[in-house]
Amino acid sequence: MEHIYSRLADAVVAMSPDQVAQLARQVIAEGRSAEKAITQGLAAGMRRMGEKFAAKECFVPEVLLASKAMYAGFDILKAHITSEPQSRGRVVLGVVQGDIHDIGKNIVKVMAQAAGYDVMDLGRNVPVATFVHAAGESGAALVGVSSLMTTTMPRMGQVVEALDKAGLRKQVRVVVGGAPVSAEFSRRIGADGYAPDAHGAVLEFERLIGA
């Protein structure tokens, strides 16, 4: 019989909150490791969804439902975590001001959390100064900025500039993303990384802070 952690991962990919919750309860009942259920089960499932999304085998609604399934399991398992898991680093995420398209950012958040990052979510319609303040106060290693509209894209460059002015660019790496954004655009505004989708964003985080 397939191991329960793999079945958890499969249930996330099958986008079934009920099945995930049931398996998570079984993990606890059988006295297995909640940590392993999270990393080898829930997070592994989300990573597979990310790969499927990048390959256009699934789309936004499916990823959102899989996230819901992942959280259904996480809510049950988190109370049983015995050792504080080692965070891979803190990430500040937000959508630039004037832009309220935050579905993509929310998916990045789920993927990053699943991969073990400590995420500080600034939400959508975030002023430049808020990014800078949050990055400075939280001691984040990474800032992820997204914009879904051509009209709000220039604000991403302003975030990079403002972090620079605040003297934070040595400690903070900036990754940009969003439908109209390209690798070339990210280089031009002086960002450190670019990702075309949520899975790619996590890979960029890993590349930039050497996790």
Added chain:
Amino acid sequence: MNPVGRSALFRRDAGDSGPVVVPMVAANHAARIAGISVREVVTDAGALVSALHAAYRRYEYDGIVVFTDTVVEAEAMGCRVQIPADDDPYLVESPTARRLEPVDPEEVGRMPVVLAAIRRLVELTGGLVPVLGSLKGPFSLASFLAGPDRFFADLLERPDRARETLLVATDNQRWYQSAIIRAGGLPFIGDPVASGSMISPEMFREFAWPYIARLVEDAHALGVPVGLHVCGDTTSMLGHMRDTGSDFVSIDDIDIARARRDLGANTTIMGNVSTRLLLEGAPEQVRRAAERCLELALPRLILSSACDVAPDTPEANVKALVQAAREWGRE
């Protein structure tokens, strides 16, 4: 000036007086041209007319797109919307308590502003220039009404509830579309949330297509052609877009040669010079991109931008786009 009759827009080909060019110059870029704030242009019919007419006279393209922002109908139906001083309005909160219902487009919110602008622009251009009245596709409107997160969850978990929202959105849009047509406009359906970058072709077919097709049927019953624009990567759903019955299919920044192949020779394509190139490129690059569209997609082509022309796009680039159509086939 090269005015064309409104229905001629969709029949004419390169044989007579050259290709048709209708860049998607929305209220925000027009506001820059006219030196008026975006807020004024999207809330006041007089300002909207001044801006769109100024842009039309500046660029001398073949049709006027009346598009203020994506949330006009959602706002009228009860969504809370923020209108910044000089930026596009955006959705802040979807209605929660109130029961959703269609609202009178001549009375509620900013729909009357858009309708008044359409009427006035038709008058100002003597009925000779097609005036495209933008309205949201029911899928996008429904996502605003339910809230995008809930709507996407409903599509998979509670499809009946998603369909209920879609039906109310469709009823509202049928009413609004009939008012656009009465005002002298041609309906131009934009369905940005039904984007190929967001949902699968199968989901488009099930949850976007039937409701767009209903609007197209209504417009045709009133004897008027309709256009459809969907943002993002629509490569795998072009056939579904065409099968809505729309008289032209407007494509974002995708391969136009592939689009022509998939859509066949009989479908009019609108598009698709990259809005990023228009914003950041040089006029000569815009011209080459436009020529590529003309070469690959004529005769049934309305040369245009891939999506809305960004507010700060240099005028020289929009001019280069129009010029490419004017000089096509000449020495």
